[in-house]
Amino acid sequence: MKIGALAKATGTKVETVRYYEKIGLLPRAARTTANYRDYGSDHLARLSFIRRARDLGFTLKALSELLTLSDDKEQSCEAVDDIASRHLAKIDQKIDDLTTLRSELDRVISACQHGTVGDCKIIETLAPRPLS
Numbered sequence: 266m267k268i269g270a271l272a273k274a275t276g277t278k279v280e281t282v283r284y285y286e287k288i289g290l291l292p293r294a295a296r297t298t299a300n301y302r303d304y305g306s307d308h309l310a311r312l313s314f315i316r317r318a319r320d321l322g323f324t325l326k327a328l329s330e331l332l333t334l335s336d337d338k339e340q341s342c343e344a345v346d347d348i349a350s351r352h353l354a355k356i357d358q359k360i361d362d363l364t365t366l367r368s369e370l371d372r373v374i375s376a377c378q379h380g381t382v383g384d385c386k387i388i389e390t391l392a393p394r395p396l397s
Contacts, residue, residue: 271304275312290315
């Protein structure tokens with residue numbers, strides 16, 4: 266299949282497919298006699314894996330490690346567990362940060378007096394702090 270079809274099938278931009286090839290996440294495709302990239306089912310499966318992992322927030326570095334590990338089906342999955350555990354810790358930290366942010370925004374919105382923007386506590390809270 267051509268790059269456009271692969272991109273469409275996985276919900277990936279053509280430029281992103283080319284980038285993943287360039288950095289080695291996706292193997293380079295064979296070329297047709299007309300010099301078009303020719304992708305197969307292995308490319309589709311690998312790009313689908315990449316997309317799913319990216320949608321779940323895995324970094325390119327972690328994704329590269331996961332792909333390398335997935336290429337060796339006989340090894341222990343301990344390294345995969347380690348990568349997933351590190352990612353889970355980052356997710357937990359983001360959840361904590363977002364919970365704190367939510368509480369702060371709720372407090373500021375609740376305190377709104379619906380006056381002018383010049384007196385708006387939300388704008389004041391978001392404004393940069395003066396350097397000391």
